[in-house]
Amino acid sequence: MLDFLARIGHIFILFLQAAGRLALFAIIAISHCVRPPFYPRLIGRQMIDMGYYSLPVVGLTAIFTGMVLALQAHTGFSVGAESAVATIVVLSVTRELGPVIAGLMVAGRIGAAIAAEIGTMRVTDQIDALSTLSTNPYKYLVVPRLIAGTITLPLLVFVADIIGVFGGFVVATYKLGYNPGGFLGQTWDTLKTDDVVSGLVKSAVFGFIVALMGCYYGYHSKGGAQGVGAATTYAVVSASIMILLFDYLLTALFFSS
């Protein structure tokens, strides 16, 4: 019995240690975000990588999400369907599914790439080489990715919102035979600035989380190819879990009153 409790305690302490290390890493990285030197070229390159090249995959997931929402709402709510479908599509996409789905896709695409790149730099001594060339690896590697992630994901989600609603519109009008004008009117009436803004704030947090987890696991990877592989997995899994966790916390914060 005592053994069992000791094991639980040990796991709990390990968890707290890991959380502490991550928090420390985040604080150091954020403190470097506001102190020169800055690398605007690197931020720009990361934004193109994360944003522009993620457009196809995020757009595709968004359009199918909107389409399936319209279909589900139609079959699920048989009465007063027209207004319900438009409302469900636009609120679900802007408040919830746009940020979460884009966040998860970017976690898979970008979080993994960040962890693999920085991890490989770590195990091949390139991060130490940066230090010996008087360049702070936090500023050169971590900060541009954190800033780019935090700025880029909201932009991406804004586009995904539009594409998602469009997907719902296409299914509602062409497949389910709703009146296009009525659907758009209902969408416009339902949509409030708060819905979109809360979604964009969420996605800024998600973008930060994805970049942070990628950088953290990459930066601390060790042990060659296997270590880099493990870092990549941890980065994607932990970013995905944290996105869902923070999704709940932020929703509770925004819409509790």
Place this chain on the structure above:
Amino acid sequence: MSERVKIAVRGMKKSFGPKLVLDGIDLDVREGESLVVIGGSGTGKSVTVKCLMGLMEPDAGSVKIDGAETIGLGAGARFELMRKFGMLFQGAALFDSLPVWENVAFGLIQGRGMARRQAKAIALQKLGAVGLGPEVGELSPAELSGGMQKRVALARAIAAEPEIIIFDEPTTGLDPIMADVINELIVKITHELGVTAISITHDMASTRKIADHVAMIYKGRIIWSGAADTIDRSGNPYVEQFIHGRAEGPIQMEIRAL
């Protein structure tokens, strides 16, 4: 070579978990001298230079560079101090996302804020100094052979004209001729630029070529040090065994029966 001590290490200790890697290293390197640290694999050579440069924090001890204590420096002062150093990493550690010339110019552009055009001219000149033509500058590091990567890394280490250069296993993994080319370059660079050099190696041919002074490390301690030309009459059984590469002697490898 002057008599002024450039780097003074006292009682440096470092462990990883339960494993004690450095057990009180004492080392003096004089200005303009080429010190070679020899020792078997896993005896703490790499950890010694990493602690000395501040890439790792030692658990205890003191490292003075130009008489000033460097242990416990803040991040800003540490990166300032790094300007004195250049390092050739064992695996070259070139940045694979950048072309060769930008690798060489990296310390000038990022570390010193030099204009890219001016830094490129210096980079191409340094590439020439290690026997690589300007056409190599446009290639990516992945397109180079191992020997060329080492030479590019050498050019990168000297580009910002450091006062101290660290060579970590400069000849490991190279054919004997390329190894000698690298040795010649190291001798040329240290003599021409008058820099203080610390090399770590287990290659005795390289040691004899580049060393003014030799220190042998075993089980995390310096067990012998002396001028390079006295190494054959060291009278130290550990050194004797190492320089002649004998399996029998006081240094025992932990090998189980087949």
